[in-house]
Amino acid sequence: MESPEAVVTVADLGEFGLIAAMRALLPAGHAQLLGIGDDAAVVRAPDARVVATSDLLVEGRHFRRDWSGPVDIGGKAAAQNMADVAAMGATPTALLVGLAVPGDLPADWVLDLTRGLAEESAAAGAFVAGGDVSAADSVLLCITALGDLAGREPVTRGGARPGDRVAVTGALGGAAAGLALLAAGLADDLADPGLLSLVAAHRRPRPPYAAGPRAAVFGATSMIDVSDGLIQDLGHISEESDVAIEVDPGLLADSAVVPAASLRAAAAALGGADWLDWVLAGGDDHALAATFPPDAALPPGWSVIGLVRAGNDARVTGRSDVYPGWEHFRR
Amino acid sequence: MESPEAVVTVADLGEFGLIAAMRALLPAGHAQLLGIGDDAAVVRAPDARVVATSDLLVEGRHFRRDWSGPVDIGGKAAAQNMADVAAMGATPTALLVGLAVPGDLPADWVLDLTRGLAEESAAAGAFVAGGDVSAADSVLLCITALGDLAGREPVTRGGARPGDRVAVTGALGGAAAGLALLAAGLADDLADPGLLSLVAAHRRPRPPYAAGPRAAVFGATSMIDVSDGLIQDLGHISEESDVAIEVDPGLLADSAVVPAASLRAAAAALGGADWLDWVLAGGDDHALAATFPPDAALPPGWSVIGLVRAGNDARVTGRSDVYPGWEHFRR
Numbered sequence: 096m097e098s099p100e101a102v103v104t105v106a107d108l109g110e111f112g113l114i115a116a117m118r119a120l121l122p123a124g125h126a127q128l129l130g131i132g133d134d135a136a137v138v139r140a141p142d143a144r145v146v147a148t149s150d151l152l153v154e155g156r157h158f159r160r161d162w163s164g165p166v167d168i169g170g171k172a173a174a175q176n177m178a179d180v181a182a183m184g185a186t187p188t189a190l191l192v193g194l195a196v197p198g199d200l201p202a203d204w205v206l207d208l209t210r211g212l213a214e215e216s217a218a219a220g221a222f223v224a225g226g227d228v229s230a231a232d233s234v235l236l237c238i239t240a241l242g243d244l245a246g247r248e249p250v251t252r253g254g255a256r257p258g259d260r261v262a263v264t265g266a267l268g269g270a271a272a273g274l275a276l277l278a279a280g281l282a283d284d285l286a287d288p289g290l291l292s293l294v295a296a297h298r299r300p301r302p303p304y305a306a307g308p309r310a311a312v313f314g315a316t317s318m319i320d321v322s323d324g325l326i327q328d329l330g331h332i333s334e335e336s337d338v339a340i341e342v343d344p345g346l347l348a349d350s351a352v353v354p355a356a357s358l359r360a361a362a363a364a365l366g367g368a369d370w371l372d373w374v375l376a377g378g379d380d381h382a383l384a385a386t387f388p389p390d391a392a393l394p395p396g397w398s399v400i401g402l403v404r405a406g407n408d409a410r411v412t413g414r415s416d417v418y419p420g421w422e423h424f425r426r
Numbered sequence: 427m428e429s430p431e432a433v434v435t436v437a438d439l440g441e442f443g444l445i446a447a448m449r450a451l452l453p454a455g456h457a458q459l460l461g462i463g464d465d466a467a468v469v470r471a472p473d474a475r476v477v478a479t480s481d482l483l484v485e486g487r488h489f490r491r492d493w494s495g496p497v498d499i500g501g502k503a504a505a506q507n508m509a510d511v512a513a514m515g516a517t518p519t520a521l522l523v524g525l526a527v528p529g530d531l532p533a534d535w536v537l538d539l540t541r542g543l544a545e546e547s548a549a550a551g552a553f554v555a556g557g558d559v560s561a562a563d564s565v566l567l568c569i570t571a572l573g574d575l576a577g578r579e580p581v582t583r584g585g586a587r588p589g590d591r592v593a594v595t596g597a598l599g600g601a602a603a604g605l606a607l608l609a610a611g612l613a614d615d616l617a618d619p620g621l622l623s624l625v626a627a628h629r630r631p632r633p634p635y636a637a638g639p640r641a642a643v644f645g646a647t648s649m650i651d652v653s654d655g656l657i658q659d660l661g662h663i664s665e666e667s668d669v670a671i672e673v674d675p676g677l678l679a680d681s682a683v684v685p686a687a688s689l690r691a692a693a694a695a696l697g698g699a700d701w702l703d704w705v706l707a708g709g710d711d712h713a714l715a716a717t718f719p720p721d722a723a724l725p726p727g728w729s730v731i732g733l734v735r736a737g738n739d740a741r742v743t744g745r746s747d748v749y750p751g752w753e754h755f756r757r
Binding site: 128129132136138139142148150153179182224227231232237244252319320335 | 476563
């Protein structure tokens with residue numbers, strides 16, 4: 096074991112030393128005109144409009160350092176923001192990263208987090224354009240993602256029409272099941288690759304970035320990043336579009352987005368949880384849900400799971416449960 | 427006094443209730459194509475490039491709730507980010523706001539902070555396009571500001587050349603003096619309007635937003651937002667431009683950017699502090715410093731304070747002091 100004296104902390108490097116070490120791990124992107132190191136970055140916005148979204152990740156609330164490593168935390172922070180860009184039908188171009196950390200945190204932890212940010216940005220075709228570093232009592236990440244629409248109209252939550260088909264792409268349920276395994280203390284002893292993949296899904300979502308712009312090209316009438324829970328997020332489409340959304344649990348359970356066998360195994364390992372609840376109400380997978388006109392061909396990789404009707408709620412055929420999703424100030 | 431039971435907290439409103447109440451206080455801006463309420467905002471970027479910068483403000487480190495009210499904290503957070511945009515020669519267009527707060531914080535505090543954000547954005551011609559709200563143990567703000575260059579090249583820190591004149595606009599020294607008065611416990615008993623204006627300068631910087639783009643039009647070769655301390659920030663220009671910068675303390679002290687009489691009065695009230703130190707090393711005023719070619723006319727409102735020479739440091743004629751500026755992980 097390394098002796099504690101050998102650990103270089105964030106305070107050892109200092110603000111400017113830390114930024115220099117992070118910067119060395121962050122490659123330029125194709126949208127970069129001016130990168131890290133000036134008062135602000137300059138990023139290409141070829142469409143003359145820029146898509147922009149911000150998310151906070153707070154230690155102990157959005158992640159635990161004992162449940163996730165820094166590469167995954169950085170990757171997940173980047174992923175959840177870029178999934179929001181994709182859900183508008185846009186392509187991610189750049190990230191800005193606000194990072195607050197305790198001074199006694201090992202500098203390597205921050206550098207691994209930076210590697211995760213760099214890796215995930217590159218996977219989506221984006222880059223880290225700038226940010227800020229500050230001291231704080233616990234770790235907090237604030238990411239802003241920018242994106243380009245390439246001439247398309249943004250796909251909002253407000254365009255679904257009765258008769259449209261509801262479809263999803265990406266993955267659903269795995270992150271919530273993985274979190275349940277971690278919370279039950281079972282994650283360290285898993286050998287089943289299916290169960291391990293659920294824990295991995297919690298630690299590191301893999302949003303289908305390219306599917307967002309492609310759905311826009313195929314005529315998606317509305318779209319959302321599934322981050323709070325499928326039914327709650329479809330509820331946002333229902334509200335903004337003033338329609339009802341009905342999800343068929345059979346279509347959903349059989350769809351390619353649901354790792355049903357692994358979810359069933361996890362439910363058994365946890366003594367009989369309702370695995371479909373992870374799919375309907377679990378967050379953090381960052382699948383995309385969208386609505387498509389009745390006569391439109393669906394892009395490859397999307398599964399139809401339901402229908403848009405006249406009305407004003409989102410529900411699951413044959414279920415009366417309410418799906419509250421995530422509330423940050425829950426007491 | 428209001429009874430504690432009557433105070434509506436952030437947790438009482440809940441995440442979605444809080445966001446709705448904040449949203450009602452945030453007007454649209456001229457750059458808004460799609461505002462708060464979808465997965466991401468869509469902001470005009472007419473130049474086909476977007477200037478982007480992020481800053482964190484952490485309670486107890488960047489502000490104290492007992493020293494500054496929420497309107498000023500929101501205004502300052504917006505101001506410091508938009509000053510970075512202006513320092514590139516760009517015009518602020520939009521802000522994204524990440525806000526972490528304890529659930530037991532009065533909702534009115536957050537709404538007043540929102541008013542400060544709205545007020546300052548509007549003063550710079552920008553608007554709040556989106557953001558995120560989360561629970562945390564103390565207040566943390568993370569702002570991203572976007573801006574437009576209107577066809578101009580960005581003014582970086584790297585273009586100063588020997589022979590250029592160094593000039594500043596805005597205000598210098600007041601914020602640091604105001605902070606010193608607050609730290610000494612003198613701020614509550616002040617009657618002198620000059621001293622009160624210093625405390626106000628700490629609580630609410632007034633960056634000269636329009637001066638940034640105008641300096642670009644007048645041919646500024648380099649520019650920086652003075653946030654860490656004048657000499658330290660000029661040191662960044664020195665480093666990136668590979669030049670020496672020499673500031674004439676006489677020119678500086680007599681310039682329109684320095685409220686010399688109030689600073690002298692504050693120094694006396696504090697038992698003889700060196701008031702020029704607030705000007706040279708104090709942060710938080712968000713003045714702009716720039717270099718202009720020897721033969722260029724200066725835009726209105728700028729004061730020449732020194733000269734660019736061959737060399738590689740930033741110093742003050744006749745002073746050998748080192749000006750370390752702000753370091754977040756100082757121990």
